[in-house]
Amino acid sequence: MMNDAKTLGDEVRVWLAEHWDAESRRAKSGGSLAEWMDQVVAAGWAVPSWPAEWWGRGLDKKSVSLIVNEFRKVGAPGAGQDRTNITANSVMQFGNDALKQKIIPEFLTGRASQCLLYSEPGAGSDLAAVRTRADLQGDHYLVTGQKVWTSGAQNADYGLLIARTDWDVPKHEGLSFFIIEMRQPGIEVRPINQITGDSHFNEVFLDGAVVPVENRVGDEGQGWKVMQTALAVERLVMGDGAGERRQGSSKNNVVSLIDIARETGKINDPVARQEIAQAMAYRKLNALNMLRAKQEMAQGSASPIMSLGKLAMSRILHEDARIMTKLMGAASMLDGPEHSLAADVNYRTANAYMTSIGGGTDQIQRNIIGERVLGLPRETEADRNVPFRESRAVTG
Amino acid sequence: MMNDAKTLGDEVRVWLAEHWDAESRRAKSGGSLAEWMDQVVAAGWAVPSWPAEWWGRGLDKKSVSLIVNEFRKVGAPGAGQDRTNITANSVMQFGNDALKQKIIPEFLTGRASQCLLYSEPGAGSDLAAVRTRADLQGDHYLVTGQKVWTSGAQNADYGLLIARTDWDVPKHEGLSFFIIEMRQPGIEVRPINQITGDSHFNEVFLDGAVVPVENRVGDEGQGWKVMQTALAVERLVMGDGAGERRQGSSKNNVVSLIDIARETGKINDPVARQEIAQAMAYRKLNALNMLRAKQEMAQGSASPIMSLGKLAMSRILHEDARIMTKLMGAASMLDGPEHSLAADVNYRTANAYMTSIGGGTDQIQRNIIGERVLGLPRETEADRNVPFRESRAVTG
């Protein structure tokens, strides 16, 4: 095995040396990124754990890590997408062969991009309460409904769509998963105005949008399971960086309460120093927790600490914004480019909700931690065994 | 009506002038407190709103207030027990005539005292999950089970007892309410050692204790309703003083964070001052809320604010203890009569749980406020419609 790995490492290095210019970080053959990706896919590096007949090499996880590592060393993109590519993985695991042939190469090469059509106005925390309907009409489904909190919808080629195909079974059982073409008359995308002033997300209105039967991923009624798998891949990609990456969308990503205290003349105020200490401690403790989680996982044991990161980050971001506001005093009322420090603090104040609400509210996170990590009894769901048509999500 | 009230006021004043010496605060006739109470009962001042044939005068609420007020002015006890006497009220409202005749005079004159046999080890927050059984045997019930958190059980003549008489109906429906004589072989009282070092409460073990059928208050199965009525009287008696009165059991009832800060040399510490301010603010705000509640109630409108008092007081007591501990620093580790300030703070630290757990935990209080004051949907009770015998309280 070690020998195999060594040989594989050599093979990757040799292949990269032949095809990739580490200096300029470009393919030796020149051409577009997609054309480079064609080479990576053809060589089997894109999805090494998949079978050879499906762009892979049938390798184990450790080998995938090795390949990814070699690509990382020389700054080459495209390897190990069997761990990261949400669409390709979902289709590979649940799609029919026609769909695989049609969709996967587009995504592995980056020629197509996707958006996620999961959330709905009535299905926020309760993701399964989907009311968007997909009705079978011969060889295609007609889709009608509304999705929200979709990022990248304007530029996406495909949407990963969860829609209801059966209204007479409980809510988790009547869902199906589709890959729908976004550029069609039945789909309208409208940006959402966030309280931060940004518009990172969209509402997507579907009104008789068409999706062919072969674009259904998995059987009818399997949609919940397919979506869970897709979400698991997403979580893996996000990892512990979830909070920080979100926070990365703040206009000024470097947080230093000490710098702000210096700037606002509060650095020697003992009351301010206590609060600064506590806020910085929350951040530091979370970083130490995540470090320990990674070490535990590197030793092969699943770490329950990892799941605390998002909830902890939520407190950190809200507390940072609160204390920055206090440090600034009256100047925190101001905004706009002339008052850039205030504008940054204001932005943080509003944007902290992206972490405490987005991707599962703090309340949902606490449920998950209580139930999955601590093993406390699950919440009873009032509508769990009720046909969706009769549930309060429909009847109001 | 104003005229009537005036006349009534005159009548009370004249009667009091004849029978009560305001100077020495004793009955003019001399004798025991109970003998004074005999006079109050005979004159109809003890329960003025009750009918004349049952020790009363058939008066309205306003008149009762007037009478109570006149008694208060001269420091005479015993008037207006139709608002305060838990046992007398329960028996009057739900008991049979024989029980009324036997029990009520004993309680109105203070010759008898009662304890409350409600809580059980398995029925804490879930007061209805009573497992103490009362089995009918001819003209009496045999009672077996265990009660906890009973205060005054050693000295009580009677216990107000809730016990299960029917195990095949849902938990609220199989309960009955009794007045049981405490001094009998089937009852054993053991003091509970509290974490404060006090023993204000007892466990009461009932093993074949006897209670005659006529001592049942209300019909079989009506016990929950009778207890709710008794609890309502109790809450009225406690009023907003609930927290403060409980806290009155602290060894040193005067709280002054400022005094402690002076004593510990922290009075000029800006960090300490912020915390002192916040803790004192909580206390002051609660007092202002209660004042407003009383004003609203005096104007005839029910005040939802009143119900916030206990929860607010819980935070106040815990915060006071926490900040006192901080102010004391290392000296807070000490205890005992030589370190009386520390001992007081320690006591407060432990005793704060009497308010945050006793008489309904903070969590139960929040449920009550959310549901009864704000009108939010009720918690679904998993065992609400299950025969008690089959519920998890029994099956585990």
Add this chain to the structure above:
Amino acid sequence: MRESFRRLLAEKCAETDIRRVMASPGGHDADLWQAMANLGIVSLLVPEEFDGIGAGAVEMEEIMEEAGAALLAGPLLPSAFIAASLVSLSDDADAKARLLPAIASGQTIATVAFTGDTGTWSLTDISVTARPQGNVWVLEGEASFLLSANLADVLLVFARTPDGVGCFEVDPSKVQISPLVSWDPSLRMSKIALSETQAVRIAGVDSITFEQLIEIAVVALAGEQAGACRRIFDITVEYLKTRVQFGRPIGGFQAIKHMAADLLIEVESATSAARSAALALATDAPDKDVLISLAAFACADAFSQVAAASIQMHGGIAFTWEHPAHLYLRRARADAQLFGQSDAYRERFVAAMEKAA
């Protein structure tokens, strides 16, 4: 009057109106202002001899509760309540006769400059200086965080004089007024710069008057905070009853229900604090200092906390610009700064309690 004002606001200061006024350059609804003047709201604090209602702090606080609930924008607080109080507190019969009837009618809008760049609204923060020059005074320096100065016909500027703190009537056209963009789009704040600016001194205004004015401003703001806090809480509780997730209204979930119960304590406390401070101010009660400083931080903190929690409790919908929750958060964050910060008032509160102890 409170009842009429509430009806007026329900009619003319609904969410769509607020958003329209926010987007307008002046941040002011002249029609609504006129209607308020007609109701006597604008002349509430002006003595009867100067065409006002002659009411006091208790009535002002009540009106501000309604104004806060509706997120009313514009010059009610700075002109009708603060500036009018300042002139009334002065000994200047001429200024009173000249200014008060005009302010009372709503025709004249006045605002007070009483803090500098540090924005602490304390005497030490006054950075404008005044020197006598013949019959008039000449002012020099800057003041900041003026409310509604963009609309003002009269500026009342606190300044240091050779004989202590004084106040001056300044013609806005002789001053450089720079708008300060605020995160609360309903606020119109400005900074002013005075350079060799001629001004008329208002007689009988000194550092004691300044402190009295701060008390009035704090009580008015506490009323606004208490009212706004309660309204966004009510909006949230309503939503909790109707929003269904997992087959039942989210208000049925303990996590949310318990948040609401805890917040109710803050809401009621803010109301009690604001009203008792108003009463103490109106009656010059012995514990006035205690109650006013308590109201200052308790109402600010309650409003901030409730507004912040309301977004969390609504979830995603309140993350959109179209939902009103963030408007309350913006107002809460601004109000928490106006007329002094919570930490400073906590310090004052302890000091006042120390005196009482």
Add this chain to the structure above:
Amino acid sequence: MRESFRRLLAEKCAETDIRRVMASPGGHDADLWQAMANLGIVSLLVPEEFDGIGAGAVEMEEIMEEAGAALLAGPLLPSAFIAASLVSLSDDADAKARLLPAIASGQTIATVAFTGDTGTWSLTDISVTARPQGNVWVLEGEASFLLSANLADVLLVFARTPDGVGCFEVDPSKVQISPLVSWDPSLRMSKIALSETQAVRIAGVDSITFEQLIEIAVVALAGEQAGACRRIFDITVEYLKTRVQFGRPIGGFQAIKHMAADLLIEVESATSAARSAALALATDAPDKDVLISLAAFACADAFSQVAAASIQMHGGIAFTWEHPAHLYLRRARADAQLFGQSDAYRERFVAAMEKAA
């Protein structure tokens, strides 16, 4: 060793044992102490040349996690960890040869006097003075909050000397030792008074040694706090799964479930803080100051918070003396004071972060 120690504690330091030892006059279990010595726990930090294991801060922290979880009482911390470290840190070959093997074997119990009545464990708090008199030194003054001095064969007393802070070996029989009753019944604390007390100076101990000793004490205590915090949390979570109210385990109610989720963050943070401080101390890492002061307040606060919440989450049962929850609360409250308070460490943490920034 950690594994063996855990098994030993499970066997000989169960709740009944703790209660028995608490009630005993000495607050010490001699049999358990001997078993710990046999395992090498007592000699953990003593260098190998003096019959010890020669381990460092990382191993000490691990052992303290186990000790804390079991609420172990007695001289492990003051004698085996603090006093042994002090002697090891000295330059005094004679003292090392005389004291370290005896401490390592558990035969000699030593404790350090390093704070006065203010209980801040800071250099300025040392109030014993020492003056040379011929070959010996004479000590005068008081020290307080000594741990296990009731059992001690040797006192190591910090004192001010004409040439700065020093440390002295004192015979307990020459000192007035007064017990200090503690709210934590497992603690045995004392105050000592020295009057013309002859003592031997330990060479090479100065104010830098004092600070190093505080670091060791803080890291050990952080381990105890992290371990104790986790244990009472685990006890609580177990109860939440079994205690049925309203037809289901109370851990199924969101109010309780969410408290537990939030507390888990504190528990894990305490563990991370204690372990990273230990590693930083062992490796003399550049961010040692940051991590040790962080551990000092983060572990103290986490343990206090978790212990307090555990009583609330248990409800009435934990209000009884017979339930163990309050024993953890008592330990948490004492530990929060030992070796300096959280506010002081927050201040040090910011100062250390400032340097790094």
